[in-house]
Amino acid sequence: MPDYAVRNTVIVCKDDFAYLSHPSIAILDSGEWLVAFNHSRRREPAMHPPTDPLFRSLLTRSPDEGASWDTPSFAPDFDWSGTECPGIAQLSEGTVVLTQFRFGWYPLGLARKRRAAGEPISLCLPDKYWTEDFGEEDWERSRFTWARGYHGLYAHLSSDRGHSFDQTVKLDTGPYRDGYSRTPVVELADGRVAYAVTEHHPPANRYTYMLLSEDKCRSWQVPIPILDDPDRVFAEPDVAEVAAAELYCVLRSDARIYLHGCRSLDGGRSWSAPEATPMDGHPGHLLVLRDGRLLCTYGRRKQPFGIRACLSEDGGRSWQVEREIVVRDDLHGWDIGYPTTVEYAPNRLFVCYYGQEPDGVSCIQGSYVDLTS
Numbered sequence: 001m002p003d004y005a006v007r008n009t010v011i012v013c014k015d016d017f018a019y020l021s022h023p024s025i026a027i028l029d030s031g032e033w034l035v036a037f038n039h040s041r042r043r044e045p046a047m048h049p050p051t052d053p054l055f056r057s058l059l060t061r062s063p064d065e066g067a068s069w070d071t072p073s074f075a076p077d078f079d080w081s082g083t084e085c086p087g088i089a090q091l092s093e094g095t096v097v098l099t100q101f102r103f104g105w106y107p108l109g110l111a112r113k114r115r116a117a118g119e120p121i122s123l124c125l126p127d128k129y130w131t132e133d134f135g136e137e138d139w140e141r142s143r144f145t146w147a148r149g150y151h152g153l154y155a156h157l158s159s160d161r162g163h164s165f166d167q168t169v170k171l172d173t174g175p176y177r178d179g180y181s182r183t184p185v186v187e188l189a190d191g192r193v194a195y196a197v198t199e200h201h202p203p204a205n206r207y208t209y210m211l212l213s214e215d216k217c218r219s220w221q222v223p224i225p226i227l228d229d230p231d232r233v234f235a236e237p238d239v240a241e242v243a244a245a246e247l248y249c250v251l252r253s254d255a256r257i258y259l260h261g262c263r264s265l266d267g268g269r270s271w272s273a274p275e276a277t278p279m280d281g282h283p284g285h286l287l288v289l290r291d292g293r294l295l296c297t298y299g300r301r302k303q304p305f306g307i308r309a310c311l312s313e314d315g316g317r318s319w320q321v322e323r324e325i326v327v328r329d330d331l332h333g334w335d336i337g338y339p340t341t342v343e344y345a346p347n348r349l350f351v352c353y354y355g356q357e358p359d360g361v362s363c364i365q366g367s368y369v370d371l372t373s
Contacts, residue, residue: 004325007368012069012352013037013060014363019046020058022085022338023364024184025352028161029094033062033342035352036075036088036098037364046335046362049084050202051124053105053146057086057098059162066350066366076156076165081105084200085338087184088162091193096158097217098165101180101200104149111147112139120177122148122201130202153179153197155217171220173197176207182338183238183285185217188247193217194268196226196237196249205235208251210268226262226271227251234260234274240286242294242315250277250284250296250316259284259298261316278321279310285340286316289347291373297327297351299337304329307339307353307367327367331355335362347371 012035013020023037040047040054049055057080058072074080075098084101091097106114106121115121122130124143153173156165173179179197186194193213198205209223226249227234236252245267251260251274259282260274281298288294294312296319306328310319327339332355339353349369356362 002325003323003372005370006327007370009328009365009367010066012066012364012366013058013072014357014361016042016359016361018042020363021048021354022182023352023354024086024088024182024340025342025350025366026088026090026096026184027342027344028090028096030161031063032161033066033344033350034088034090034096034162035060035069035364036086037354038085039072039074042361050103050130050148051144053082053103053148055083056081057083057100059088059098060364061162065344066368075162076168082151084180085182087182089184089186090161091187091216093216094159094161095216096162097185097193098156098158098162099154099181099184099195100156101153101178101197102151104151106147106149108139108142108145108147111149114149119149120201124148132201150178150201155185155195157217167218169218169220171195171211173209173211173223176209176223177201179209179211179223180236181238182236182283183340185213186239186241188241188267189244190267194239194247196239198235198237200235206230208234208237208249210239212268224268227274229274236283238284238286240288240294240316242288246315248286248294248316250286252283254282257282259296263316277316277319279308279319281308281337283338287341287343289343289371291346295341295349297339297341299339299353300329301334301337305331305333305336307331307337307351309339309341309351309369311371325369327351327369328353328355332358347373
């Protein structure tokens with residue numbers, strides 16, 4: 001018998017005319033559940049944030065542990081378009097933090113002028129995808145009527161549980177040019193806030209590093225390198241504090257499929273080399289359960305398509321992959337996943353993710369999973 005039970009699945013948000021994806025969930029001190037996710041127009045085939053300039057973040061909340069969800073609203077406001085996948089978290093003193101990386105988007109004529117003035121500009125070409133390595137003759141070959149630049153990495157701060165955002169902080173990622181992760185900040189036991197990101201100018205993502213704040217995300221220290229991979233295969237890191245001063249980081253690796261992990265034993269100042277885990281999926285989200293076990297949730301983008309999770313009883317040194325938790329194995333196609341998970345009662349989980357319904361609409365969904373001790 002499995003040591004878990006999947007009870008039921010709910011629709012968090014669905015819009016027949018929109019593409020909704022890549023959610024992040026948090027439980028607030030009020031007891032509300034708050035979910036941030038991507039919103040853009042529905043296209044066939046779907047475009048993800050690195051390609052579509054219309055993506056913005058939406059927030060929806062539930063007062064009753066996911067039984068009902070309110071009408072979503074844009075966050076931090078209507079002006080923030082062209083963003084990547086959001087992360088949402090609440091700190092111990094109450095501040096709700098919405099994190100997101102934002103590209104700069106320009107019509108081709110304006111992009112051409114900005115590139116001539118020295119700004120890094122990427123063009124989407126039929127044979128190169130997004131690239132900064134192109135010549136003047138390539139403007140006519142662009143797949144789209146827009147090009148892409150860089151805007152920055154941001155933390156939006158709310159003092160009223162995400163109903164409004166009072167302050168926006170741009171994170172200085174130097175010496176790295178930019179940074180992105182789809183998961184939120186993590187508050188450590190010593191009060192610092194950690195945020196692990198990877199450079200984000202697809203298809204080149206070489207450096208993964210961590211940013212730390214000692215004043216609840218209002219200012220940030222110089223980035224700490226986690227890894228430098230010249231093959232540029234790692235991305236979308238997530239960090240969990242698994243013991244005193246011990247951090248574990250899980251990394252997506254498209255080239256090798258399996259999730260990788262690395263570790264810091266000194267509070268994030270230095271990191272081990274990444275090693276492959278037995279978890280076959282991506283990207284990963286980490287959650288330290290109330291009983292001390294570490295949960296990693298991830299999408300399975302090959303048949304049977306779905307959402308899976310694994311438990312570790314030793315802080316990520318080993319994973320119980322032979323007892324893999326199958327949250328869903330009935331989703332439609334590979335464009336699914338990006339789960340984040342909350343534990344709303346001891347060993348009672350809500351796993352939030354996106355997937356396509358039988359009618360072809362991609363939407364935000366959630367499944368209730370009960371674990372045995």
